[in-house]
Amino acid sequence: MNTEIDELEELYQEVILDHSRRPRNFGELAEASVKVHGDNPSCGDEIHLAVKFDGNGGLEELKFTGHGCAISQASASLMTMKLKGKSRTDVEQMLRAFHDLVTTGKTDGAKNLGDLQVMRGVRKFPQRVKCAMLPWRAVEQALRQSEGEVTVSTEEPMID
Ligand code: ZN
Numbered sequence: 001m002n003t004e005i006d007e008l009e010e011l012y013q014e015v016i017l018d019h020s021r022r023p024r025n026f027g028e029l030a031e032a033s034v035k036v037h038g039d040n041p042s043c044g045d046e047i048h049l050a051v052k053f054d055g056n057g058g059l060e061e062l063k064f065t066g067h068g069c070a071i072s073q074a075s076a077s078l079m080t081m082k083l084k085g086k087s088r089t090d091v092e093q094m095l096r097a098f099h100d101l102v103t104t105g106k107t108d109g110a111k112n113l114g115d116l117q118v119m120r121g122v123r124k125f126p127q128r129v130k131c132a133m134l135p136w137r138a139v140e141q142a143l144r145q146s147e148g149e150v151t152v153s154t155e156e157p158m159i160d
Pocket of ligand 1: 043044045070
């Protein structure tokens with residue numbers, strides 16, 4: 001049985017620290033289709049996600065800026081790497097798989113998530129689940145729009 005210290009160590013393992021210190025796809029995106037401001041007031045995390053859709057509604061390009069805890073920023077960095085170039089169907093599948101992974105630890109749909117599986121450790125810490133989900137909530141919101149700017153908060157319920 002793991003102690004809480006072990007779990008916290010698991011939570012902050014190397015991949016997370018690396019991505020929070022050197023976030024990938026960090027910056028402004030020229031010609032963004034949708035910009036989403038994601039807010040996690042319980043931790044103070046914020047991200048600004050910009051996505052560009054391809055002709056079929058897939059994610060041709062995505063970039064983010066933001067600030068907050070290591071979990072939120074690393075999750076955004078890992079997510080943008082994973083979702084870039086993916087079809088809408090793939091993005092929706094990964095969104096569900098990631099949500100399952102960080103809320104229940106279920107790994108059934110997680111095989112395609114790669115390094116994002118390190119986020120599994122947050123399921124023991126409900127406040128941290130919000131941090132990990134923040135960029136995914138932003139993508140979920142982006143998929144609902146075809147253009148424009150929108151805000152989403154982790155205090156709002158997930159879209160079904
Ligand atoms: Zn946070």
